[in-house]
Amino acid sequence: MAEEGLRPIIVKRIKKGGGGHHGGAWKIAYADFVTAMMAFFLLMWLLGSTTKGDLNGISEYFKTPLKVAMSGGSGSGDSSSIIKGGGKDLTRTDGQVKASDDPQVKKTYNLTAAKAALEAEENQRLKALKERIEAKIEANPLLKKYKDQLLLDITSEGLRIQIVDEQNRPMFALAKAELQPYTKDILHEIGFVLNDVPNRISLSGHTDSTPYMSDAGYSNWELSADRANASRRELIVGGMQDSKVLRVVGLASAINLDKADPFNPVNRRISIVVMNRKAEDNVLRDGRKIEVGDTDDAAGIGAAVNAPPAAPPAGPPVRK
Known part of the structure; x- marks a missing residue:
C-alpha cells in the first residue's frame, strides 16, 4: 500500500489547435466560388433574356468596333421589343452601317442654275x-479733264475700259510707243483700282488705218503691240499686280472703233478688259486639241477660215 502511494501521477493536457496550417483560407476560397457562381448565373440570365437581334448586334460590334463607334447604326440595342416578332425585324444579321434608319435624301445640284448665279454675281461685281x-x-x-477719252462699257468678255485718242490730245507720241505724261497718270489711277476684283485683264493696242512703213518692216502691228505692252508697264507702276495680266496683244487697225471712218483718231486706243470667267477660260484653253464632236470650237475655226479678207484702205496718207 505504501508503494502505491508513491506512484507518480501523470496529467495529460490536450492542446486544442486552430486547424493547423489551413487556418481560415477556406473561407476566402468559398467566397470566390460563390462570386463566380453568381456571375455565371447573371451571364446565363442575360443570354436567356436577350433577343437574337441584340445578340447579332453585339457580335457585329466586336467584329468591327471602330466602324460601329464612328458611324453608329442598326445593330446592338436597336430592337424595340423583347417579344419575338415585336417591333423591328429582330432576325437581322447586318452590322451597324449607318447612324439612323431614316431614308436617305439624295442631293441634286442644278449646274445650269449654279453657273447662272455665278455669272450674275460676277456681272454685279464688274458693274x-x-x-x-x-x-x-x-x-x-x-x-475728269480727260473724261471724254475714257470709255467704259460691259461686253461679253467683261468690263472694257478704253482710252482713246483725240485729234489734239494723243495718248502716245506720234508713231511711237512713248506714253504722254497725262496718259501715264490715267493708267496709274486705273491700275490701282483694278486690284479690287480678282478678275484678270487683257490689254490690246489699236491704231487707225493709216499705214506705217519703215525700212526695217516696222508696221502698225508692231506699233500697236508695243503700245499695249507700254500700257501694261504703267498699270503695274500704278499698283496693279503683275499676275493679273493674262494677255497683251496688238491688233493694229483690224478692229476699228469708228468703222465708218477708219482714219478717225478715236481708232487709236488702248483697250483694257477686266475679263469674266468665261473669257478667262477661253484664253487659257487657247490652242487645246479639238476632239471629234467639239462643234463649238470647230464652228468658230470654220467661220474664221471662211471669213472674207478685209479690204485695204484706198489712198491713205503714210505714217512716218
Missing part, C-alpha cells in the same frame, strides 16, 4: 467696279 471707276473719274480733276 460695281465700273461705277467706282466712273466715280473716281468725276472726283479726280485730272481724270
